[in-house]
Amino acid sequence: MDVHRDFAQLAVVEDGQLSDAGQIACRPEGLRAWAETLRPDDEVALEATGNTEAIVALIKPRVARVVVSNPMKTRAIAEAKVKTDKVDARILAQLLAADFLPPVWLPDDRTRALRRIIARRTHLVRQRTRLKNQVHAILARNLMPRPPVSDLFGDRGRRWLARQDLPEDEHRLVGALLRQLDFHGDELAEVDLDLARAALGDPVVRRLMTVPGIDSVIAVSILAAVGDFSRFASADKLVCYFGLNPQVRQSGGQVASHGRITKAGRAQARGMVEAAWVASRTPGPLRAFYQRIKSRRGLQIAIVATARKMTALCWHLIANQQDYAFARPSLVAFKERKLELRAGAPRTIAKRGKGYDYNNKELRRHEREIVEQQERAYAVLAAHWEPHGPAPAGPRDHRQRAESAG
Incomplete structure (x- = not known):
């Protein structure tokens, strides 16, 4: 399966023969109907993408094995000179038949939920950082001094911000940024609550x-x-x-870099x-x-x-x-x-x-x-693990070197 957002291009290898199998819609009803046509001993291959986990959940109970390939390691597709949906599906089918696909690990439901929460938290932290940087940029372009407080966005810092001699439009922009910052802070607190409950007792x-x-x-x-x-x-x-x-x-006899x-x-x-x-x-x-x-x-x-x-x-x-x-x-x-x-x-x-x-x-x-x-x-x-170098040569060592040279 060469999977896209709305459809998947299919190719089949059976009895050594490769053939195209058309397209199916990447919707639950279409995938379920197609999965009903598969045999219990069939194997399915697709690359890891945004909707892969949902597709695997619908197909996996119907077949013997589902292989999710790492697209970064499927070099036959990544480096193909002729790259179309049909070509990609055919290459995946051939690699699966040869058992030569580099698979990725499929997490369980709890791990997938934790990954989604962590990704959401990362996004919220980045948004808060972006908003704070915009406030600092407003102060810099209006020649304002550095804040005398360690936390510009705490109570004391906000009072200091309100007293600064900024243009009216800049004051309104700072207020809008602070409101967005508060909103993202509330969302971040909710995410941290979910993470703490998931981690408690683990x-x-x-x-x-x-x-x-x-x-x-x-x-x-x-x-x-x-x-x-x-x-x-x-x-x-x-x-x-x-x-x-x-x-x-x-490569070859060269020293590894x-x-x-x-x-x-x-x-x-x-x-x-x-x-x-x-x-x-x-x-x-x-x-x-x-x-x-x-x-x-x-x-x-x-x-x-x-x-x-x-x-x-x-x-x-x-x-x-x-x-x-x-x-x-x-x-x-x-x-x-x-x-x-x-x-x-x-x-x-x-x-x-x-x-x-x-x-x-x-x-x-x-x-x-x-x-x-x-x-x-x-x-x-x-x-004691540090290299100390060779020991200094003594008179006996010099004599042995001279004899060997002679």
């Missing part, structure tokens, strides 16, 4: 939150992108899926880079790793390397069913309590519940000292 989310820098939102984003961690045989496979591995080009990260997979999964920024400022072995890479390769490469290491760490935690060994218990409890409150749990006043220990400065200082000691231990251990 053992994978709770385990990922033991890693510094990973809060409930990033943990749910990772869970939505991965779905089932067991489908990755190693941590390197998960790193490649997140697109955090460098591009490699090598490494480029930028591939950025394959779901973009939301690379929120791990944001978590790496937090981990680089948090005491612990991850900060020591970041500082070691930064001293040799620079800040940007160090952040990406830290995100890659955190991704591998997440795979090992889930595969081994273990929490992060260097987690700070009071901080993890504080994260869990924030997640409960975001999910709508009632607030407790004057009661020592989960997360209360984080308010104890002495306990926080004690836990910080422990992880700082672990950070120093990691730095000492990693120092």
Whole structure:
């Protein structure tokens, strides 16, 4: 099936013979009627696109197998010199008959719902950023000073905005932008509520939150992108899926060249880079790793390397069913309590519940000292991994070289 928005072009391979099978409408009634004509031992192939999941849900119960192909890896179609709907459908049918299609993993209903919520949240965050940038642009073009408050869009910041000497039309534009910002903020709160309820009680989310820098939102984003961690045989496979591995080009006897990260997979999964920024400022072995890479390769490469290491760490935690060994218990409890409150749990006043220990400065200082000691231990251990170069040659070595040269 070469799928489009309104129709799908069909091609069939049967008994080694390739033939066109016309078109069908991409509507539920048309797809159901066509699925009734299929046999239980038939196999169907189509490329991943916007309406693929709905089509698969209608066809899958009627056939033996449905293969959703990765369009980026179907090079026979992507690089075809003659590219029409019929040609694409024929190539898909032939690759399916030869069992040579690179399939993509089909998520379950819960994972699909989480992906939709995460995508909606990402869109809302980008819209809010765009609106805030427009307000700052208005101030800049009217030669206004920098805001004296840390949050321009809080109560104090808005009062400061209202006192600025701006043209009347600019004042109205700022008011309109602030109203849109409030609307998107309310929508974002609703989305965060849905995410918190989905994450509450999930053992994978709770385990990922033991890693510094990973809060409930990033943990749910990772869970939505991965779905089932067991489908990755190693941590390197998960790193490649997140697109955090460098591009490699090598041919013949030439030395392999490494480029930028591939950025394959779901973009939301690379929120791990944001978590790496937090981990680089948090005491612990991850900060020591970041500082070691930064001293040799620079800040940007160090952040990406830290995100890659955190991704591998997440795979090992889930595969081994273990929490992060260097987690700070009071901080993890504080994260869990924030997640409960975001999910709508009632607030407790004057009661020592989960997360209360984080308010104890002495306990926080004690836990910080422990992880700082672990950070120093990691730095000492990693120092022995650094290459030291060959040992200086002694008199005996010079004599042996002279004899061999003679």
